[in-house]
Amino acid sequence: MKASNPFWKDQLEDQMPPQLAAEIDVFEHELALRRQGKIDERVFAETRLRRGVYGQRYDSGQRHDGIRTRTLAYPEGKPTKGPNTVWDAPGMQRIKIPFGGLNARQLEVIAELAEEYADGVAHVTTRQDFQLHFVHIDDTPTIMRRLAAVGITTREACGNSIRNVTACPLAGVCRDQVFDVTPYAKMMAYYLLGHPECQDFGRKFKIAFSGCKENPCALVRMHDMGFIAAVREVDGALRRGFEVYVGGGLGTVPYQAKLFAEFLPVEELLPLAVAVARVYTKYGEKKNRNTARIKFLVHKLGLEEFKQRVEQERAGLRPDPRWEQMLREIPTYQERPLKDPGLLQITAPRLEGFERWYARNVYRQRQPGYATVTIALPLGDITAAQLRRVADLARKYTRETVRTTVEQNLVLRWVSEADLPALYAELKAAQLAEPVAGSIADIVACPGTDTCKLGIASSRGLAAELRQRLLAQGADQDAAVSNLHIKISGCFNSCGQHHVADIGFYGVSRNKNGYTVPHFQLLVGGQWEENAGSYGLAIGAIPAKRVPEALERFIRRYRSERAFGESFQSFIQRIGKAECKRMVEDLMPVPPHEEDPSFYVDWSDAREFTIGDLGVGECAGELVSPVDFQLAACEREAFEAQLLLEAGQIERAAQTAYKAMMHGAQALLRFKLGAFPEDPEAVYQQFRTHFYDTQLFFDPFAQGKFAHYYFAAHARNGAPHDPESARRQIEEAQLFLEAAHSCYARMLAAPAGG
Amino acid sequence: MAKQPDHINVKIFALEPTPEDLAGAIPVFHRWIQQNAAPELLIDVADYRHVPAGPGVILVGLEANYSLDLTENRLGLLYNRKKPVAGSLEDKLRQAYEAASAACRRLEQEPEFHRKLHFDPNSCEVIFNDRLLAPNTLETFERLRSGMEQFFAELWGRGTFALERVGEPRERLRVRAAVRSSLTPLI
Ligand code: SF4
Numbered sequence: 001m002k003a004s005n006p007f008w009k010d011q012l013e014d015q016m017p018p019q020l021a022a023e024i025d026v027f028e029h030e031l032a033l034r035r036q037g038k039i040d041e042r043v044f045a046e047t048r049l050r051r052g053v054y055g056q057r058y059d060s061g062q063r064h065d066g067i068r069t070r071t072l073a074y075p076e077g078k079p080t081k082g083p084n085t086v087w088d089a090p091g092m093q094r095i096k097i098p099f100g101g102l103n104a105r106q107l108e109v110i111a112e113l114a115e116e117y118a119d120g121v122a123h124v125t126t127r128q129d130f131q132l133h134f135v136h137i138d139d140t141p142t143i144m145r146r147l148a149a150v151g152i153t154t155r156e157a158c159g160n161s162i163r164n165v166t167a168c169p170l171a172g173v174c175r176d177q178v179f180d181v182t183p184y185a186k187m188m189a190y191y192l193l194g195h196p197e198c199q200d201f202g203r204k205f206k207i208a209f210s211g212c213k214e215n216p217c218a219l220v221r222m223h224d225m226g227f228i229a230a231v232r233e234v235d236g237a238l239r240r241g242f243e244v245y246v247g248g249g250l251g252t253v254p255y256q257a258k259l260f261a262e263f264l265p266v267e268e269l270l271p272l273a274v275a276v277a278r279v280y281t282k283y284g285e286k287k288n289r290n291t292a293r294i295k296f297l298v299h300k301l302g303l304e305e306f307k308q309r310v311e312q313e314r315a316g317l318r319p320d321p322r323w324e325q326m327l328r329e330i331p332t333y334q335e336r337p338l339k340d341p342g343l344l345q346i347t348a349p350r351l352e353g354f355e356r357w358y359a360r361n362v363y364r365q366r367q368p369g370y371a372t373v374t375i376a377l378p379l380g381d382i383t384a385a386q387l388r389r390v391a392d393l394a395r396k397y398t399r400e401t402v403r404t405t406v407e408q409n410l411v412l413r414w415v416s417e418a419d420l421p422a423l424y425a426e427l428k429a430a431q432l433a434e435p436v437a438g439s440i441a442d443i444v445a446c447p448g449t450d451t452c453k454l455g456i457a458s459s460r461g462l463a464a465e466l467r468q469r470l471l472a473q474g475a476d477q478d479a480a481v482s483n484l485h486i487k488i489s490g491c492f493n494s495c496g497q498h499h500v501a502d503i504g505f506y507g508v509s510r511n512k513n514g515y516t517v518p519h520f521q522l523l524v525g526g527q528w529e530e531n532a533g534s535y536g537l538a539i540g541a542i543p544a545k546r547v548p549e550a551l552e553r554f555i556r557r558y559r560s561e562r563a564f565g566e567s568f569q570s571f572i573q574r575i576g577k578a579e580c581k582r583m584v585e586d587l588m589p590v591p592p593h594e595e596d597p598s599f600y601v602d603w604s605d606a607r608e609f610t611i612g613d614l615g616v617g618e619c620a621g622e623l624v625s626p627v628d629f630q631l632a633a634c635e636r637e638a639f640e641a642q643l644l645l646e647a648g649q650i651e652r653a654a655q656t657a658y659k660a661m662m663h664g665a666q667a668l669l670r671f672k673l674g675a676f677p678e679d680p681e682a683v684y685q686q687f688r689t690h691f692y693d694t695q696l697f698f699d700p701f702a703q704g705k706f707a708h709y710y711f712a713a714h715a716r717n718g719a720p721h722d723p724e725s726a727r728r729q730i731e732e733a734q735l736f737l738e739a740a741h742s743c744y745a746r747m748l749a750a751p752a753g754g
Numbered sequence: 755m756a757k758q759p760d761h762i763n764v765k766i767f768a769l770e771p772t773p774e775d776l777a778g779a780i781p782v783f784h785r786w787i788q789q790n791a792a793p794e795l796l797i798d799v800a801d802y803r804h805v806p807a808g809p810g811v812i813l814v815g816l817e818a819n820y821s822l823d824l825t826e827n828r829l830g831l832l833y834n835r836k837k838p839v840a841g842s843l844e845d846k847l848r849q850a851y852e853a854a855s856a857a858c859r860r861l862e863q864e865p866e867f868h869r870k871l872h873f874d875p876n877s878c879e880v881i882f883n884d885r886l887l888a889p890n891t892l893e894t895f896e897r898l899r900s901g902m903e904q905f906f907a908e909l910w911g912r913g914t915f916a917l918e919r920v921g922e923p924r925e926r927l928r929v930r931a932a933v934r935s936s937l938t939p940l941i
Contacts, residue, residue, distance in 0.1 A: 001837060002760075002761065002838075003758075003760040003838040003884065003887060004757070004884050004887045007757065007886055011886065058798060063797070063798070065784070065788045066788060067788055072795060072797060073795055074795065074816065088816060089797075090814065090816075108924060111924075112885060115926060116883055116884060116885065119800060119802075119809055119812055119814070119819065120808070120825075121802060121808060121809060133800070134800070134814050134819075136836070378805060378806075379804055381802065381804070381805045381808070382805075383805060383807060383808045383809070383825070385807065385825065385826075385925075386807075388922075388924055450801075460801075461801065464801070464803070464804045467804065468804075604780065605780065605784075605799075606781035606784040606785075606799075607784055
């Protein structure tokens with residue numbers, strides 16, 4: 001969409017790490033191929049998801065405008081971005097930030113992208129990512145290049161892959177930590193990024209690291225795999241390791257992760273991750289996405305059996321030199337302050353509001369004289385101008401030690417305590433000093449119906465409304481309730497983590513009086529502490545417009561009836577679920593439409609409510625087999641060969657065309673035999689044996705002709721080409737790949753064992 | 755050869771006193787979608803009222819967005835052109851300004867804002883929303899000055915206005931244009 005898109009690649013050539021640059025070129029080729037209709041829409045959808053390029057609400061081209069469902073008049077003649085997904089429809093770009101760690105320049109670039117390609121706002125997610133909304137797919141390669149130039153990749157930000165590895169935002173500075181988990185989280189994130197063992201999952205896979213067991217920062221127990229720092233004495237020496245959990249997850253059916261190992265030495269961290277990935281790939285559900293998360297596999301097999309299989313896989317792993325190499329780098333990881341430690345001057349004059357902000361948003365680090373400051377972002381949103389301001393402050397007061405948090409905020413670490421008043425003044429000037437961090441008003445919400453295709457009700461609209469009311473009531477300053485957590489999801493999928501809130505909500509709809517009415521299911525008593533230690537009780541569905549009143553009742557009752565020191569969870573348990581329901585039962589009926597039509601409209605909206613806009617979600621990614629994937633990659637290679645030929649690079653063009661064929665043969669071998677030979681000679685021999693000699697690859701008309709193209713190219717590989725022979729080899733590669741697709745389709749259609 | 759700027763944004767400021775709450779923009783923009791009230795394909799409404807000095811309420815379109823924007827805590831109607839526009843700089847400016855201006859007139863008539871919201875016809879801000887095509891430098895500003903002057907002369911009359919480059923270097927190139935006598939702007 002942007003007129004400057006063609007120029008950025010050259011502009012940034014020297015600034016992008018070659019690996020990232022090459023990956024983005026590949027993605028751009030895939031876009032080009034899809035535009036030409038040369039990649040299947042499902043394959044393309046999974047491809048873009050694995051680059052963090054998501055669909056957004058209404059991208060089917062249909063939208064209910066409050067009166068009727070209309071077809072949005074997008075330009076015709078373009079391909080889809082995936083099944084039922086219009087090319088020109090705005091989408092979302094997710095930006096993966098491992099453990100939430102960012103520097104100032106990265107913040108500035110995200111600000112630039114938010115302004116130039118999105119709606120001016122960058123959004124921090126509950127996985128410490130950033131998201132940009134209302135992005136055009138044609139702009140995504142440029143967005144990726146500009147990110148790559150500052151060391152950020154969007155790879156595997158979505159899709160059936162290892163999602164962003166999260167960690168406590170206080171890791172390294174926390175007073176309660178066992179040790180700093182940051183370098184381990186980083187090591188895990190980069191080791192598993194693009195790892196071949198992690199490319200064939202049935203669903204996404206989420207990993208978290210926590211520095212201690214008690215505090216909730218990393219929510220380890222709601223993860224597919226979670227690690228809590230631990231030390232143990234071995235042979236008289238203290239050794240680092242992790243308590244390991246597997247099989248947790250929220251979603252429709254929340255599962256608490258199970259204790260997999262009480263102590264896993266750090267040396268075993270990466271091998272264990274690979275072994276678990278193998279087990280998940282081998283035995284995890286692939287067809288039914290509703291039961292494809294690893295939590296279902298752990299449940300189905302039982303923890304012991306699951307463990308055994310992981311141990312078996314671990315035993316069979318060939319040592320990877322990177323295990324040791326990456327571990328050796330751990331001690332070199334160090335965050336340092338910019339300024340000397342300081343003391344907050346008790347007597348110095350301070351700006352109004354400083355004390356409240358200090359009490360709520362400042363955390364005194366384990367390192368005396370330093371503090372971590374939380375910048376509370378309303379609904380996780382921050383403007384481009386504010387991001388630049390945060391970058392300035394990160395440079396001025398710290399060595400650019402910024403992190404995102406799973407509560408959708410930012411933290412500035414290593415601020416000298418003496419600088420706190422000055423920092424507060426600057427944050428306040430930038431409207432970034434709201435003293436609500438971690439309070440009841442610091443509400444977490446998923447995108448909901450604002451942008452998510454699966455959203456049922458407006459989680460962000462409700463969050464904004466509750467936030468405003470709670471602040472107006474001073475609930476964030478009321479010692480009794482100020483520390484309660486509220487989390488809201490737009491549907492049962494729990495991206496807003498409603499299960500682990502004191503008070504959680506998720507969007508549902510109810511048919512009343514012949515209309516569809518937005519509601520929120522209310523959950524109470526979930527546990528944020530102890531790494532998301534327990535999940536909330538569902539009480540009932542409340543009409544969206546009455547949720548503020550329901551919330552107020554719980555707040556009021558807890559405030560007045562709690563016993564000394566009684567937590568909200570204990571209070572809820574004491575009064576019981578039936579009583580909780582009784583408290584809000586009268587709020588559940590919906591008045592007739594003619595009496596109060598506002599009930600039939602969601603928060604932050606003006607249209608009569610409908611669920612007709614619900615789309616097909618992409619959270620999970622399209623389920624595409626690795627063969628589909630590999631064949632798509634081969635087509636891309638053939639396409640690249642064409643480009644090379646046009647650029648006059650004859651030998652490289654022919655060589656690339658040959659590789660496309662060889663990789664196509666490899667893909668088929670992988671499907672048929674589960675074997676994945678690397679050596680070109682082995683691929684050739686095995687392909688000949690299993691696909692040519694058996695006639696499996698034979699076309700009904702052309703017979704073995706297409707296989708011969710590959711054989712001929714293999715035989716002459718290395719011999720010089722002229723433009724004509726190179727062109728022919730490229731064409732042959734394309735035909736060979738067509739035949740590979742047909743062969744794969746025939747194998748899929750064949751009866752089992754046939 | 756210097757690259758031609760594109761993706762021109764125009765913000766027409768609201769006159770004081772401005773409405774306290776922008777909630778009214780939500781039904782207004784939804785109605786605009788129902789009525790196809792702009793030449794662009796209008797898609798959805800995004801509510802950012804909770805973000806201080808943020809984009810306010812946005813009417814998201816395919817070729818352009820319209821918003822009641824609060825950047826720098828200054829309310830205005832922002833027209834953000836996303837799809838390239840053919841022609842000279844003056845053509846692009848004219849397209850963006852006219853689109854913004856038409857939206858202002860329409861907003862002033864909407865029941866939610868009637869007599870509560872007025873826009874200043876004598877000043878605006880031009881934002882070049884592409885750092886590569888129009889880097890935020892004095893040189894770019896000077897290069898584009900004559901095109902801008904030509905357009906604003908057409909709008910306000912030659913020699914009646916001033917152009918000023920505003921903001922800091924990391925921002926997009928941003929130019930404030932105002933009629934010199936507009937200290938007490940016309941309503
Ligand atoms: S919880 Fe539902 S509405 Fe919210 S982001 Fe997830 S899928 Fe979308």
